[in-house]
């Protein structure tokens with residue numbers, strides 16, 4: 072069974088990210104099967120303080136161990152997935168601090184795994200999307216899939232309810248559907264599945280050789 076985490080990147084309450092992730096999940100549920108599941112995972116639920124371990128994440132677990140329960144839980148949760156879809160907000164023209172902090176907690180849980188990034192915000196969160204892609208791709212050595220999904224809030228009352236109440240309005244959902252965002256999300260997940268399928272084939276070949 073392959074497991075993909077739908078990571079909700081926002082850490083404030085109320086958060087628009089939960090609503091965006093619920094919408095994304097409703098699209099992706101159709102892609103869940105006996106061999107692949109997509110499971111929501113909220114960074115906020117881990118109550119991670121600003122990074123407070125005495126060791127660098129790169130040293131764990133080969134040379135040192137995490138000392139705090141919150142780090143151990145976050146590490147175990149992330150390690151248990153084979154792929155990831157991040158749903159992230161943009162704060163002040165960049166990646167939100169809470170999202171970056173959670174990513175920075177870990178190093179050896181990420182490499183080699185496929186990841187898609189979906190961002191939302193007033194303009195769709197393109198800067199946050201790019202920054203996370205660089206961090207995960209270049210530093211964490213993850214396979215960031217080519218399809219990047221940007222979800223801009225519809226102008227007017229929708230924008231205000233998202234920003235102030237963390238609620239995504241019908242106008243935004245309608246615009247996203249009309250602008251092909253559902254297809255983009257499905258394409259991004261298909262790209263993750265493709266990476267996992269290729270890896271399974273390589274493993275198969277290697278096993279046969281042994």
Ligand SMILES: Cc1cc2nc3c(=O)[nH]c(=O)nc-3n(C[C@H](O)[C@H](O)[C@H](O)COP(=O)(O)O)c2cc1C
Nearest residue numbers: 081086087088160161162163164192193194233234
């Ligand atoms: C501190 C802060 C900074 C923000 N800066 C941006 C920004 O640079 N670009 C953007 O599109 N939206 C920005 N916003 C609006 C957020 O996209 C919006 O509040 C959204 O609801 C945040 O997601 P969340 O509720 O899941 O945290 C900002 C919001 C906050 C709280």
